[in-house]
Amino acid sequence: MSFNGEQHPGVQTPTADSAGFRLNHTMLRVKDPEKALAFYTRVFGMRVLRRLDFEEMQFSLYFLARVEEGEPVPEATGERTVWTFSQKGLLELTHNWGTENQADFCYHDGNAEPQGFGHICFSVPDLEAAEAWFDANAVEFVKRSDQGKMKNVVFVKDVDGYWIEVVQADRLAALGD
The missing domain is CATH 3.10.180.10 (2,3-Dihydroxybiphenyl 1,2-Dioxygenase, domain 1)
Known part of the structure; x- marks a missing residue:
């Protein structure tokens, strides 16, 4: 049996019209x-x-x-x-x-009010090594893996202030309900 996705209110069965999307x-x-x-x-x-x-x-x-x-x-x-x-x-x-060339120009990052867009995400093979790499490259942290309620999840910012989530997939098995 092939995986058909989790079922929640609002989920509809895809039709053949979206095959290949x-x-x-x-x-x-x-x-x-x-x-x-x-x-x-x-x-x-x-x-x-x-x-x-x-x-x-x-x-x-x-x-x-x-x-x-x-x-x-x-x-x-x-x-x-x-x-x-x-x-x-x-x-x-x-x-x-x-x-x-515009000194005060910036884009809305989606995380300041009013919130909208949130983040992109990268999966890494070793979260501690990634954090050390970010430190070595002066990457700005929003949250380290040992901070906050969600452990093993890192958030950093890119040069435009967009948030990037960084995870190690095999540490997330017990995440959520």
């Missing part, structure tokens, strides 16, 4: 792409799969992923664009040109 990416707006790219590539080991510039509308999109060693990625830009939009779990950083 998958979540491809989550988008965050960034003030300065150089700083954001440095953070996500260095601290979280992501790679830029594709940059798309839209000169008429004055913005750029950067699609990032944690590519596994040896995973084949197309070299040709058109093929890589198609491949990028067929992946799971990408991060899109959107840069509206000129924001990096």
Whole structure:
């Protein structure tokens, strides 16, 4: 028997019309792409799969992923664009040109009032090693794994103030009801 998902009020059975649908990416707006790219590539080991510039509308999109060693990625830009939009779990950083030059410019992180967007999440193989890595790279913590009511869950901030949850999957088996 295949897993059909947990059942809760409001859950409906998917129809054949949505067969093949998958979540491809989550988008965050960034003030300065150089700083954001440095953070996500260095601290979280992501790679830029594709940059798309839209000169008429004055913005750029950067699609990032944690590519596994040896995973084949197309070299040709058109093929890589198609491949990028067929992946799971990408991060899109959107840069509206000129924001990096505005000293007081910032985006709402979703956690200040009024709350909305909350966070993205990375799974790591060793939570203590990840915390040490964040300390070594001067990453700002919202919450460490030994703080608060939810142990074994870390929250850090990226350079734009967005929250990033960091978990070690095998420590979460007893989480929730």
